[in-house]
Amino acid sequence: MLYTNLKHIESAADHAKILSxxxxxxxxxxxxxxxxxxxxxxxxxxxxxxKHVKFCDMEFDNPEASVIRNLPEVRGFxxxxxxIYYKNGKVVKATSSIQTRQQVTSILNEQFGVAVKx
Amino acid sequence: xxxNTHYDAIxxxxxxxxxxxxxYLSRARVKTLILNEGTIGGQMVLTHEIANYPGVESIxxxxxxxxxxxxxxxxxxxxxxxxxxxxxDLGNDIKTVVLEDGQQFSAxxxxxxxxxxxxxxxxxxxxxxxxxxxxxCATCDGDFFTDKEIVVVGGGNSALEEAVSLTxxxxxxxxxxxxxxxxxxxxxxxxxxxxxxxxxKMESTLTAFYGNDKIESVDIKNIRTGQSENFKTDGVFIxxxxxxxxxxxxxxxxLNTYGEIVVKPDMSTNIxxxxxxxxxxxxxYRQVTTAVGEGTIAALAASEFLxxxxxxxxxxxxxx
Numbered sequence: 001m002l003y004t005n006l007k008h009i010e011s012a013a014d015h016a017k018i019l020s021x022x023x024x025x026x027x028x029x030x031x032x033x034x035x036x037x038x039x040x041x042x043x044x045x046x047x048x049x050x051k052h053v054k055f056c057d058m059e060f061d062n063p064e065a066s067v068i069r070n071l072p073e074v075r076g077f078x079x080x081x082x083x084i085y086y087k088n089g090k091v092v093k094a095t096s097s098i099q100t101r102q103q104v105t106s107i108l109n110e111q112f113g114v115a116v117k118x
Numbered sequence: 119x120x121x122n123t124h125y126d127a128i129x130x131x132x133x134x135x136x137x138x139x140x141x142y143l144s145r146a147r148v149k150t151l152i153l154n155e156g157t158i159g160g161q162m163v164l165t166h167e168i169a170n171y172p173g174v175e176s177i178x179x180x181x182x183x184x185x186x187x188x189x190x191x192x193x194x195x196x197x198x199x200x201x202x203x204x205x206x207d208l209g210n211d212i213k214t215v216v217l218e219d220g221q222q223f224s225a226x227x228x229x230x231x232x233x234x235x236x237x238x239x240x241x242x243x244x245x246x247x248x249x250x251x252x253x254x255c256a257t258c259d260g261d262f263f264t265d266k267e268i269v270v271v272g273g274g275n276s277a278l279e280e281a282v283s284l285t286x287x288x289x290x291x292x293x294x295x296x297x298x299x300x301x302x303x304x305x306x307x308x309x310x311x312x313x314x315x316x317x318x319k320m321e322s323t324l325t326a327f328y329g330n331d332k333i334e335s336v337d338i339k340n341i342r343t344g345q346s347e348n349f350k351t352d353g354v355f356i357x358x359x360x361x362x363x364x365x366x367x368x369x370x371x372x373l374n375t376y377g378e379i380v381v382k383p384d385m386s387t388n389i390x391x392x393x394x395x396x397x398x399x400x401x402x403y404r405q406v407t408t409a410v411g412e413g414t415i416a417a418l419a420a421s422e423f424l425x426x427x428x429x430x431x432x433x434x435x436x437x438x
Binding site for chain 2: 003031032033034035036037038041042045046075076077078079080095096097098101102
């Protein structure tokens with residue numbers, strides 16, 4: 001179980017539903033380990049600013065996470081988390097291993113548009 | 119133009135030292151802000167299980183971080199995480215901090231607890247191959263290297279213990295270490311030396327990474343002979359210790375030759391009104407418990423300093 005405050009995706013059906021209901025989606029697929037926790041933390045921190053993006057996580061070891069592990073975009077990835085950015089259900093970007101806030105927001109800004117500050 | 123927000127105390131860093139200082143100061147009604155460049159909890163958040171924190175039988179670092187964060191916030195401490203500090207002025211009575219997004223903060227006292235981070239090799243290509251063959255976490259990424267040949271860099275306890283744990287997956291592990299001896303405990307050295315899957319390249323260092331989509335080989339240079347060889351490998355795990363996050367403090371206050379902040383027993387630095395605690399200070403033992411103790415001392419000393427300077431602090435609450 002992932003102890004985060006993000007929306008948890010627990011099945012392939014859940015994953016498909018979120019993609020169909022949201023234009024912009026970021027999914028962090030990992031474990032509760034040192035490379036993954038910082039990325040969950042970044043997603044939690046920026047969730048309020050990027051209201052036009054749906055932030056989710058999924059357990060890497062959940063068999064249903066094959067919907068992410070088997071994506072062609074993650075071929076060659078050898079470090080978790082796999083972080084996938086979807087627009088209208090299509091993968092527009094994928095990263096492997098730990099990322100900085102700047103790396104994450106740079107992708108979000110480029111793919112989905114900049115944050116709206118309160 | 120961004121406005122300036124003034125606090126009694128600003129804490130730089132939200133690991134166990136910074137959070138503890140935040141809890142103590144806020145509970146004493148010292149208006150306090152924690153600014154944290156990464157995830158709240160620092161390196162503690164990355165610890166799978168903490169079993170030696172007194173009073174708690176077993177807890178994950180993530181959970182303990184969240185409890186500390188909640189405690190600090192409950193007492194009124196403001197916390198901003200995943201920020202980037204652009205500049206800081208500690209030299210005057212009023213200390214100022216400017217963030218990359220333009221937000222400005224000032225305070226009468228500052229506690230520095232920026233912690234540390236894993237050391238990287240700093241070789242060209244290291245960042246590009248991160249997650250594509252280069253890893254800093256065996257438990258996270260070990261299973262990607264099942265039946266593959268890998269290199270482990272380092273000679274301390276982490277390197278040798280992780281090398282042994284990686285033999286569960288890898289078919290062959292080559293440890294590359296810059297010295298002719300290891301710095302690890304004897305039992306860790308013996309276990310690695312006696313493992314049939316582990317080989318050694320001593321007095322050697324990595325100088326280059328090669329590959330297309332992922333790592334395919336590395337250059338290993340023997341420091342004594344100066345000779346280099348191209349070595350085929352599927353992955354590289356790097357465990358070469360930690361460095362303090364104090365680059366932004368260079369030329370601002372006293373650091374030792376390792377870049378660690380020099381403190382007195384009350385955690386004060388050589389700058390009036392500036393205190394330090396946690397893994398970034400010069401000390402021998404780096405534990406959650408030591409960081410918590412130092413955070414406590416720094417908060418008490420900072421509050422005394424603020425009190426002497428006629429700040430409106432309910433000092434009695436600190437010691438309850």
